[in-house]
Amino acid sequence: MAQSFYQNFKLGVLGGGQLGRMLIQSGVDLNINFSILDPDADAPCRSLAEFTCGKLTDFATVMKFGQKCDLLTIEIENVNTEALKQLVSQGKKVFPQPEVIELIQDKCKQKEFYRDKGIPTAEFILVKDKEEVRKNLSFLPAVNKLGREGYDGRGVQLLRTEKDIEKAFDASGLLEKLIDFEKEIAIIVARNEAGQLVTYPAVEMVFHPEANLVEYLFAPAQLKKSVAAKADAIARKVITELGMVGLLAIEMFVTKEGDVLVNEIAPRPHNSGHQTIEANVTSQYEQHLRAILNLPLGDTTIIMNSAMVNILGEPNYTGLAQYEGLNEVLKVAGAHVHLYGKKLTKPFRKMGHVTIVDNDMESLKKKAKFVKDHLKVIA
Numbered sequence: 204m205a206q207s208f209y210q211n212f213k214l215g216v217l218g219g220g221q222l223g224r225m226l227i228q229s230g231v232d233l234n235i236n237f238s239i240l241d242p243d244a245d246a247p248c249r250s251l252a253e254f255t256c257g258k259l260t261d262f263a264t265v266m267k268f269g270q271k272c273d274l275l276t277i278e279i280e281n282v283n284t285e286a287l288k289q290l291v292s293q294g295k296k297v298f299p300q301p302e303v304i305e306l307i308q309d310k311c312k313q314k315e316f317y318r319d320k321g322i323p324t325a326e327f328i329l330v331k332d333k334e335e336v337r338k339n340l341s342f343l344p345a346v347n348k349l350g351r352e353g354y355d356g357r358g359v360q361l362l363r364t365e366k367d368i369e370k371a372f373d374a375s376g377l378l379e380k381l382i383d384f385e386k387e388i389a390i391i392v393a394r395n396e397a398g399q400l401v402t403y404p405a406v407e408m409v410f411h412p413e414a415n416l417v418e419y420l421f422a423p424a425q426l427k428k429s430v431a432a433k434a435d436a437i438a439r440k441v442i443t444e445l446g447m448v449g450l451l452a453i454e455m456f457v458t459k460e461g462d463v464l465v466n467e468i469a470p471r472p473h474n475s476g477h478q479t480i481e482a483n484v485t486s487q488y489e490q491h492l493r494a495i496l497n498l499p500l501g502d503t504t505i506i507m508n509s510a511m512v513n514i515l516g517e518p519n520y521t522g523l524a525q526y527e528g529l530n531e532v533l534k535v536a537g538a539h540v541h542l543y544g545k546k547l548t549k550p551f552r553k554m555g556h557v558t559i560v561d562n563d564m565e566s567l568k569k570k571a572k573f574v575k576d577h578l579k580v581i582a
């Protein structure tokens with residue numbers, strides 16, 4: 204059957220960062236034309252597709268952008284969903300669906316969704332402000348999270364004891380029981396319009412203690428079979444209950460008892476799936492395209508074990524980015540460097556990542572450490 208997207212078809216993407224950049228990279232193989240909207244004139248996608256500079260949260264901007272596209276998707280959740288709903292009512296396809304984006308934009312709504320659907324998650328209460336956190340001292344130790352617009356750990360505050368209450372957000376959000384987890388894992392799941400569904404094997408995340416960002420990631424996660432099966436079943440349940448079309452990343456905690464709890468979800472390609480470019484038969488980016496275009500979904504099998512290192516801007520450097528240690532890292536067998544083309548570096552800004560493939564887990568960890576210690580972004 205002829206595919207309409209081969210001619211005059213335009214896929215609009217809200218957001219032109221690194222995720223959009225890698226989406227375009229795999230879209231080239233499917234002959235897809237992209238149109239990108241991003242507020243930053245220097246965004247990583249600026250020169251790779253038709254590019255519009257404009258605010259993703261502005262109703263009129265998103266409406267105007269959407270009119271000229273055949274299908275719309277996102278690479279960031281903070282977008283104007285009212286405009287997207289209106290575009291849908293005018294007959295445009297938008298995947299993930301605006302209602303799903305809306306639910307995910309608000310961590311409070313997200314948590315209520317898990318509770319309503321019987322999806323395991325950390326116990327929580329909703330809080331309006333700091334005062335309400337104070338009233339719930341008995342709930343500590345807990346994690347206070349902003350309902351909206353927190354990302355990369357910036358909307359998350361650990362409150363161990365009463366002394367920490369000052370650090371609580373004076374805004375609407377939630378208090379979540381502190382989980383003494385053994386591991387943090389993520390599973391990526393994809394679903395197309397026809398209802399076909401595939402999951403990727405779980406990956407294991409190791410976080411940067413200061414920046415609250417994923418620092419290393421190993422794939423596949425080292426899990427007992429029963430735990431891996433539990434996590435996989437939860438991932439399937441989440442996307443099915445959402446009725447979502449597209450790619451969904453599910454961050455989960457594995458407790459010492461082997462329980463699996465959903466932390467949060469993201470309805471798009473995700474930091475925890477970068478390694479699928481080199482390490483799996485179908486990358487998460489290609490899979491997202493297949494899902495939203497209602498194409499047959501691709502094989503998610505792992506070809507080789509892998510590690511992924513986020514390359515973050517060095518602390519104490521702000522300015523035009525320069526890369527130190529690139530040659531040393533390129534000499535590492537199995538290493539693939541991805542630079543996002545961001546002009547300016549800032550402390551802990553995501554500037555790139557390196558995926559290393561190596562079937563030996565010990566050698567993989569050594570190489571990941573080498574990459575982390577040698578590739579530096581300074582100004």
Ligand SMILES: Nc1ncnc2c1ncn2[C@@H]1O[C@H](COP(=O)(O)OP(=O)(O)OP(=O)(O)O)[C@@H](O)[C@H]1O
Pocket residue numbers: 325346348353354355356357358359379380381382383384387410415416417454466467
């Ligand atoms: N209930 C919890 N118990 C223990 N640790 C938690 C809890 N909630 C969050 N964390 C820790 O804080 C990190 C960031 O939390 P979360 O993923 O909710 O925030 P985020 O800002 O949306 O993150 P990101 O954008 O980096 O994915 C988690 O990955 C985890 O390490």
Ligand SMILES: [Mg+2]
Pocket residue numbers: 454467
């Ligand atoms: Mg997270």
